[in-house]
Amino acid sequence: MNTTEHGLRPSGRSSAWRLGAAAIVAAGLGLSPAITLAQDYPDRPITAIVPFGAGGGADTQTRIWGEAMADLTGQRIIVENVPGSAGVAGTKQGINAQPDGYTVVMGAASTIAINPVSNPAADYYPPRDLRPVAVIGYTPYVMVVANNLGVKTLPELIAYGEANEGALTYAGWTAVGEYARRGLELRTGLSMTPVPYPGATEAMTDVIAGRVSASILDISSALPFIRSGSVTPIVMTGPDRSPALPDVGTVVDAGVENYVIDSWIALFVPRETPDDIVAYLNEKTREALKTQPVVDRYSELEIEMRDYDVDQTAAFMASQIDAWASLIQETGPTQ
Known part of the structure; x- marks a missing residue:
């Protein structure tokens, strides 16, 4: 950034x-x-x-x-x-x-x-x-969602949230993640209820199980879950696509301006x-x-x-x- x-x-x-x-x-x-x-x-x-x-x-x-x-x-x-x-x-x-x-x-x-x-x-x-x-x-950071949501992109997540008011939840455990959520909501109108966790392991366990809808985390931590098919990556929150996830677009690709989260x-x-x-x-x-x-x-x-x-x-x-x-x-x- x-x-x-x-x-x-x-x-x-x-x-x-x-x-x-x-x-x-x-x-x-x-x-x-x-x-x-x-x-x-x-x-x-x-x-x-x-x-x-x-x-x-x-x-x-x-x-x-x-x-x-x-x-x-x-x-x-x-x-x-x-x-x-x-x-x-x-x-x-x-x-x-x-x-x-x-x-x-x-x-x-x-x-x-x-x-x-x-x-x-x-x-x-x-x-x-x-x-x-x-x-x-x-x-770089990436947003992942629970597979049971059935969404593949950020616009699809936004549409899901509009159609299911109050249904989306967000797993967070760091200040970066919390501001990532707040900034995304501010820029897109998306609404996600924050659910605090003590760490990434506990948070991702619940995303995988579908007990919480989404999270934003560093790509290093997310890749094992993505590669195993346990969660779905929907958008990169930095300015560039990742070579590891070439098919996952950026927030800019999704039409979101003035939003960059990385660490x-x-x-x-x-x-x-x-x-x-x-x-x-x-x-x-x-x-x-x-x-x-x-x-x-x-x-x-x-x-x-x-x-x-x-x-x-x-x-x-x-x-x-x-x-x-x-x-x-x-x-x-x-x-």
Whole structure:
């Protein structure tokens, strides 16, 4: 998602990351002399905090990245799952860690762009408290429906909802999913009663059984259910079709404008982490993502790689904050 897709302009909320990125580049971040300063780093294992439970998309991507990073850095990457408060607990633990490069925290759209403007428990401000290092993976989202509905496209779902008032339900368990529902309803007039779940497994179990009508989730999590024929994919919520689901159209194909839902996993460090360590982590992450084992796994899971340097990463994160803040302002907070 970016600001041009939403017709938005950058706001003052995220200018800190843009200005910070410019300062970093001006200081020579990413050049070999800066990286030379970190020649003794790392000399012990690095802990990567995942602010969600084990087994989800963020956890999976972090472990794939961690294995490749261990080979490149010579140090283990210890994945620490810290679930709680929709990702707030783990994110705050990362913010409060020593800024020495030995604790990093994974961020997602929900924890970095959504929680700070919608979740009262998220008393943090990413441009002030964190430094974006690199994008680990970019993930399209897809809307799936229960097979017993008998619908194959978004227009068919809308027509079903009009003919069966109050019948459609929606399984949600993340902030991204909740705003995906709200935004789609706002843009199409579709009405779905939200049903909260503790996680993807429980939610998809009920969609498969036909106890709930639909859900929107990342394609990596959805593909096993789609490939087994357990659910029906009806629309991609991002700007492009997926090579894995070439016959599934986008919301744009369905005539829906100004609606883009997708997500990502990115690497962050505490704000005071030195420039040379940030440069090192960015460089090694980009190398790791290009190794064949990572390329193969990402292809299998339909995760896209974004080869962003530090300033490009900061600009991307700033655009995410702007875009999600605009959607939240339009649809209202979840709490």
